[in-house]
Amino acid sequence: MVFSSLVFLFVFLPITLFIYFISPNKLKNLLLLFVSLIFYAWGEPIYILLMLFSAVVDYVHGIFIAKFKGRFFAKLFLFSSLFINIGILSFFKYANFFIENLNLLLGADLGLLNLPLPIGISFYTFQTMSYTIDVYRGRVQPQKNPIALAMYVCLFPQLIAGPIVRYETIEKELIHRRVTVHQFAEGIRLFIIGLGKKVLLANNIGFLWNSIEGRSFSELTVISSWLGIIAFALQIYFDFSGYSDMARGLGKMFGFNFPVNFQYPYLSRSITEFWRRWHMTLSGWFRDYVYIPLGGSREGKLKLYRNLFIVWGLTGFWHGASWNFIVWGLYFGLFIAVEKGGFNQLLARLYPVFQHLYFIFFILIGWVLFVFEDLKAGFQYLSIMFGLSGNSVLNELTLYELYTNGALFIIAIIGAMPVIKLFENRRIISILSPIFYFTILLLSTAFLVNESYNPFLYFRF
Structure with a gap:
C-alpha cells in the first residue's frame, strides 16, 4: 500500500x-503498531516477521548495552x-550483488x-542501528516498553521510505504526545502538498522520462536526452520529497514531529550545498554515525578525503546493489572533496547564476549515473547528451515533446522553489488556502481514479 492510493486515502487512513x-x-x-503491521502486510506479509525480529533484537540489545554501560560487554x-x-x-539487499561479482x-x-x-x-535498519548506537553513547535511555520500541520501528508513516x-x-513522543x-x-x-507533488507533478513528468528512456538510443536526439534527464531529475525530487511531506504530515496527525528531509535542493549553488538540502536525514545519518567517528575533517587533508570517499561510497551502495550506485556515490564524493579542498572559495567569487549553472550541469550528469543500472548504457546516454554519438540535435518528436510538456516543466520548476512561502503571510492567501488545498486533493484524486501509472521510485532502495 502506498500513500498515493485510493485505498489508503479513503479507507485505511480515515478508519x-x-x-x-x-x-x-x-x-x-x-493500535499504531497493529495498523502499521497491516499497512506493511498489504504488500509483503512474510517480511513482517523480519521487521519484528529487528525490533526485538534492538530492544534486547538496548537493554543490555545500558545495563553494562562503560564496560566491555556494552x-x-x-x-x-x-x-x-x-x-x-x-543478506537481503546485497547477496546477489556479491555472488554475481564473485x-x-x-x-x-x-x-x-x-x-x-x-x-x-x-530505512528501518538505519533507524534501529541509530537507536542502539545512541543508547551506547548515552544520548538516549533504553526503551523499557517493547510495544513502544516496536511501534517506533514499524510506524507506518515513515516505514516505507523515510x-x-x-x-x-521522537523519544518523548513515543510515550507522551498530544x-x-x-x-x-x-x-x-x-x-x-506531498500528495500533489507525487500525483500531479512526479507522475505526470515521469511519463516523459519513461517515454524517452524506453526508446532505443539511436532514436534519441541531443535535446531529447537533456529533456529526459531533466524530467527524471524533477520526477525523483517530487516523488521522494512528496512522499517525505506526506510522511511528515501523517506524523503530525498522530502527534509526531518527523525531521524535514528536503529543503529546496535545486536552489543549491554547489554539490556540497545540494547534499545539505537533499535527503537530509540520510546525509545526517552518515555524518553522525560514519564520517565523524572516522575522524571527519579533524585529522588532516588525507584522512578527510579518505573519510569522504568511504562515506560517499557507502551512500551510493545504500541506494542499491549495483556498481552504478557506487560510482554515483563516489562521483559526489569527488566533487565534495574538490569543493572542500578549495574550489568552494573560487566558486564563491562567481556570480550566483554561474554557481547555479555549475551545480545544475553536474547534478544532471549525476542523475544519469543514478538512473542507468547498466553503466555502459549510462555512459552511452551521456555521449548522446554531449553530441558524441552522431545523433541528430533535434527532430519533430522532440519539438512536439517540448511543446506539449512546456507548461508542465514551468509548473514543476516553480514547484521546486519556495514560491508558496512568499505568500504565506498574505491575508488573501490565508483566506483562499482551504480552496487551494481542497483543489489539490480533488485533482489528485481525479488523477488516481483515471491513471494506472503511480510508481514510487524509492521503494526499490
Missing part, C-alpha cells in the same frame, strides 16, 4: 484516524546489534538467491 482518536491513551501505541552487545542489523540488510572474478557459477527485497529495509527518524527525535488542532491541520496541509 485508522477514527479508531486512534477514540482509543484510550494507553492503547494508542499498540561494546560487545553494540557490535552484536550492528552485526545482526548489517547482516540482515546485506562469479565474474573467480569464473565460478554460484547460484543467485533472487530474494525479493523487503520494502523499507534500508525520512530516517532517529529514536532521539495532537492539537493546529498540529493536525498542519499535518493535513503537509500531506496534501
